[in-house]
Amino acid sequence: AKEKGRGLVQFYESHWQQEKEEKLRLDAKLRQALAGHRLDVHYQPIVDSSNGLPVAFEALVRWNDSEEGMIPPFKFIPVAESSGLIREVDLEVLRMVVEDIRQWQQAFGGDLPFTVAINLSAIELSADHVDRLTEVIRSSGVAHRLELEITESLMMQDTEESVKLIRQIKAAGIAKLAIDDFGTGYSSMGYLKRFKVDKLKIDQSLVRDIDHDPSDRAIARAIVALGKALDLTVVAEGVETETHQGLLCKEGVPLLQGYLFARPMPGEDVVGWVKERRR
Ligand code: C2E
Ligand code: CA
Ligand code: CA
Ligand code: CA
Numbered sequence: 001a002k003e004k005g006r007g008l009v010q011f012y013e014s015h016w017q018q019e020k021e022e023k024l025r026l027d028a029k030l031r032q033a034l035a036g037h038r039l040d041v042h043y044q045p046i047v048d049s050s051n052g053l054p055v056a057f058e059a060l061v062r063w064n065d066s067e068e069g070m071i072p073p074f075k076f077i078p079v080a081e082s083s084g085l086i087r088e089v090d091l092e093v094l095r096m097v098v099e100d101i102r103q104w105q106q107a108f109g110g111d112l113p114f115t116v117a118i119n120l121s122a123i124e125l126s127a128d129h130v131d132r133l134t135e136v137i138r139s140s141g142v143a144h145r146l147e148l149e150i151t152e153s154l155m156m157q158d159t160e161e162s163v164k165l166i167r168q169i170k171a172a173g174i175a176k177l178a179i180d181d182f183g184t185g186y187s188s189m190g191y192l193k194r195f196k197v198d199k200l201k202i203d204q205s206l207v208r209d210i211d212h213d214p215s216d217r218a219i220a221r222a223i224v225a226l227g228k229a230l231d232l233t234v235v236a237e238g239v240e241t242e243t244h245q246g247l248l249c250k251e252g253v254p255l256l257q258g259y260l261f262a263r264p265m266p267g268e269d270v271v272g273w274v275k276e277r278r279r
Pocket of ligand 4: 266267
């Protein structure tokens, strides 16, 4: 039995070792992709639930590797978060989004009729990272068309320092600050006011089963009520079916996002998609 036990330990150790090596490999590869500007961004519309018109797009990072093909965010974002490389990813996404917004503005012959939301990783905010982000936002000329999505876990680092840093980003002139995956973490809600939040995104795990889980529906209803009380707008994400749409409309959710309306699309397709819808 002792022999067997040792074998098992060795098995786990080598498995753990393999995972660690795989993470290091992916991280090094991502570093190269960043240096070569080979990441891209796709955009998914967020529509007004009353008329289906797009009011915003969410920018989602894409990594198409020449050898491995599309590497999905759920594979490399956690790796980049543990190494800290996610900061460079978020900054690169911000730069790409600013560039795309400028091009779309030319295509529209003026200011855009929508905003663009960027995801900011939930790892600890540092002053120098926030300085770099605000510098790009401030000098972009399109700050008023940018939104920032941050997760509840970031908000829960409710320290004077993080309040100061989030307010610094808002002061760079962004349109909105949104809380991503809202309703999945447990928190005091007091932070909503302190961080000057503008928008709540109901997590897709609450939307998925909303047609047969009364408690998910009750949570959605409560989030809408909270939004009304605090003057925050509310988005439901992961809207896949007309049943989802119908129920969320009935609960008074003003904004919807999900495959029902569109999958994330390349930047080149955004202007055409918007023009088609607004006809
Ligand atoms: P998220 O911020 O919650 O983004 C929504 C995710 O749900 C996206 O996955 C989107 O493609 C997917 N989605 C949209 N509509 C539907 C739907 O109707 N059904 C289902 N099942 N899924 C839907 P994606 O692009 O794979 O991104 C996954 C996560 O990776 C994001 O979740 C976000 O946490 C992270 N992420 C993506 N881009 C960035 C980025 O530039 N920076 C950072 N820090 N994180 C990012
Ligand atoms: Ca998001
Ligand atoms: Ca989300
Ligand atoms: Ca692009």
